[in-house]
Amino acid sequence: MNVLEETVERLGDAASRGDVAAVRSLLARSASLLNRPGTSGWTALMLAARNGHFTVAETLLSHGADRLAVNRSSQTAYDIAKFWGHTHISHLLVQTDDRPFLATSDPSQETYFSAEPLDRLSERRSDEAWQQDKQNRPDSVFLLFSKLSPLVRSLQPSTGPGAQTSLCRFSSSLVKELLLKPGSVLIFLGVERRRPSQTSSEPPAWFAINSTEDPEVLLQLGGEKDVFWARRPNRDLLNLSQDEAGIVAQARAVLAWHSRYTFCPTCGSSTRLEEAGYKRTCTNASCCSLLGVHNTSYPRVDPVVIMLVLHPDGEQCLLGRKKIFPTGMFSCLAGFIEPGECLESAVRREVEEESGVKVGSVRYVACQPWPVPSSLMMGCLAVALSTHIKVDENEIEEARWFPRQQVIDALFKGGSPALFLPPQQTIAHQLVKHWIGCTSNL
């Protein structure tokens, strides 16, 4: 047993005995131990739940313990507390479960693409002198995009689980010439959020550039090894750190808008970039888009509902697959919100259109920006009123009710040829996990 494994066992032992002081001091030394299972396959939270130690469970949760982790029998800490009759602890775990998982200050609970590591400082967007000064500062950070894909670098596996790629960061001197090229679009992203202890004068500003120069030539710019364009949205863009994914969500969606709105949607004249990339204004002085405020001048966000529909028996959920999905992959149904629709009506309409199932109550859970090109995925749980399935074959190849246990296996045991779910970075995956966590009672 190595030192790490030994420390995990000590944490588990302290949690089993109800020794809050020992739990705190072990976590203070190594917070990464928190969700590691010991040799028994149980996490510290499960052991606290098994032995009825409320304060330990509370302490572990306050440090961000994963209440949805399962042991080798697919039991969560909640299941264990319930089984052993520790109602005060199962209530504690349900209380936490009942909250939408985004309504928490714990960043590890954010959905992928939703982190906000930069302060967008929208009030500085029209301040041209300020923008110019930031663009010239040596500590400003520039990200490079080609055909809307960011330039990234592969990280060594030793950097730990999670991020496998990182955004390439350029300084103003390296991009100076590129900015003069006619095809370059520059947008301001924001400034780094500083913790109070970091007292240096001004936090660095971040910008993104989309360039139309030859991508192969651009690759040489940084002179780094292992750099490549993160072109495959479902692969390369999902391997960033939580913070970098948040920055890409903002940058890619705004740059995509610039690439598609070079002409005015109202009169067809050309448009020019303003407000550091957050507005496009028509160059035709008589265009009515210049009178008043028009949404055609601002970056667009397309609202989408994505929903996990639950069977009236509460034990099954409805998942569907499009033809383009890899074999065996099923996901939540989803669809664009139409004008004049609220979230609930869009959920009911899309589910009925795509599967023939009628839906009653709908509850919003959490959302996720999806920057390909610029959707906002609003995740809901919905309860079915009818169960007969008739798919819209234009959109969906197959939709089925899946039993809870099969979904749990797909979530925690990696799936099977019959069912696997989209990766954990997607809100579809998180919605399914949320349902299992809310109703966990194996």
Ligand SMILES: NC(=O)C1=CN([C@@H]2O[C@H](COP(=O)(O)OP(=O)(O)OC[C@H]3O[C@@H](n4cnc5c(N)ncnc54)[C@H](O)[C@@H]3O)[C@@H](O)[C@H]2O)C=CC1
């Ligand atoms: N993460 C996940 O597991 C899933 C994500 N999605 C995403 O959700 C989004 C919407 O889902 P869909 O099933 O495609 O929507 P949908 O069910 O409304 O059907 C798509 C069709 O709606 C029309 N449409 C209406 N407004 C549109 C707009 N603003 N942009 C593009 N097409 C529009 C187009 O004809 C398009 O083919 C897609 O971007 C899709 O990639 C969809 C299913 C699962």
Ligand SMILES: [Mg+2]
């Ligand atoms: Mg759809």
Ligand SMILES: [Mg+2]
């Ligand atoms: Mg649809």
Ligand SMILES: [Mg+2]
């Ligand atoms: Mg639709």
Ligand SMILES: [Zn+2]
């Ligand atoms: Zn116009």
